[in-house]
Amino acid sequence: MRRRNRKKTVNATVLPVPLAGFVVLAASLALAYVWMVCRCQTLGNELKHLEGRRDGLLKEYQQELSKWTRLKAPQNLERALLRNGIGMTWPSSRQVVRLRASDVEGDGAEVVEQAQVASIDRMGNTR
């Protein structure tokens, strides 16, 4: 049997379990609070960043809208056609074949084909 070493005996007050539990709980709550505050700040920064990005994208969208609407404006299209030497004129009435809905039977494919032929004939006649 081993002898007990009296010199190593610790003579200290032991923290009562309820108090220890309270301290641990308080520390945990404090840590959780700090963590939540940090998390809030991080989320806030992220939101701020996203808000900035959204505003930037909205600006970009407005810019693109403006560019697009200018590009497809009639005056711009006409300038582009002229630049490329494409002269566009409206067809004369003799070059247009009009069909009434009542003239079409079935899916109308046959009539459309005939109309194209008739249209070519008419264009030929004008020359």
Place this chain on the structure above:
Amino acid sequence: MLGLGMRLTFLHLGPHEDELAKIDRTRQYTTEIPVERGKIFDQRGESNILALDLPVKDVCADPDTVVSSGQVATVATALSQLLDLPVTDLAAKLNRPGRRYICLQRSMQEDEAERIALRRLPGVFFEDKTVRFYPHHEFLCHVLGFVNVEGAGSAGVEQRMDRYLRGCPGFMESEKNALREELYFKRGRYVPPVQGANIFLTIDQYTQYITEKALDSIADGHHDLRSDGAWAIVQNVRTGEILAMASRPAFDLNQFRDASDLARLNRALGSVYEPGSTLKAITFAAAFNERLVTPETVIDCENGNWTHGNRVLHDYHPAGRLTVADGLKKSSNILTAKLALQLKDNRLYEYMTAFGLGRKTGIDLPGEENGILRPQSEWSAISASRMAIGQGVAVTALQMISIYSAIANDGVMMRPYLVRRVVAPDGTLLVDRRPEEMGRPIRPETAALMRRLLARVTEPDGTGKRAAVEGYAVAGKTGTAQKPVAGGYSSTDHIASFVGFLPADKPEIAIVVVVDNPQPLHTGGVVAAPVFQRIAAGTAHYMNLPGSDEPAVAMK
């Protein structure tokens, strides 16, 4: 140690309340969240934007920094190329030691500003802002109007629909850190902005383009032809919708401050003029509607000179006896005056008021004029004979087109309008405009008869032959009015106009063209009718209107 201990204690206990309040005040701020003004579209909707808010940059400089860098000449030269400004002016502006701020160019588009930013010029920086932008500059300028520096609509649709377009700015209370950045988690009250509603016009962008192009080409074929101004309107006769409205001179909406008051005037509804022969349609319609005459009734036109009330009335095309139908075709003043005398003052006045003379049409644009129609009690013995031919009465082009649209629409006058819909950003329909009847001045049979007779005006021997459109029967009337001057009428200054509709047998659109003081040519048939023809031909093709001499081809 004692001092340190005390400081530690104070810090531990926290600053004094006054101190805290002072710190809070430096951190806290309130700001208005800017709101986006609603967009304006044409009748085709989202794909055709006519006005929108656009983020732009002001190009600014810190002259002190530029001078310190010793690169005044380099910066001035570079900016001169990029901003298209004189290099000497720029150098003078930049070479000012001690000055910290100057604005070199306002409202530059972001991609253009980017090119300057890439040069990394010392002392040059940008300021972000949002402006109202009109992508097509002069296009549709008088209808759209503009927004002033305070952000309030000040003309045109921008003014009339301002309460829908402007929206409501938001509000925010928050705090900033030492870097002046917002602490999001400290954000207090936040009221989001309510975006402005979008406006959808009845204007068709392509029809408008055709109209403006035609007005710009008045001198085509007559190289020395010049005028003080010109304006035109295209209207859907069934609904009263305005498809195009243009006025010359025009101005760039993005530079509206540089435009003169004269250029800003929308003459289509803000300029009154004596209409001349175009107003004869009312007299003829009234005479037919009262069954006083038929188209075949023959009237003596006195070989072009007729004295009535001690005043001589002349015809441009003297004739002996003419049928009423031919009198309209030849635009006989004498025949029209005699019809007015048959009608008598009270009935002529009733028809003129029934056709809307002397009062606003009520279009949804600011700046509309009433025109001038004197009360019948103020008429003299010859007033009826002169007013019947369009003298002594003044109209706006909008009133004239409304009269002809009523004839085209079986005698039903429709109120002209420009705003078709107003839609909130969340899709809620705030305004949905429907066609509105203004009155029925003549019977449908009278209107049909007038359509047939007016169609003869554009026949090869009619006064309006230059308004004829291949494949379509065009009904209309020329007008050449001397401009009133003190004590009478000018012998040199005229108003030339043409107003009509097509297809004459089943009308869809009405068009009015007015040219102010054309020189050296001045008749409506020569000056205004060709412009009408260009607008009518382009619009008829574009709208795919059925041709009058073109029966549908049946193929089986």
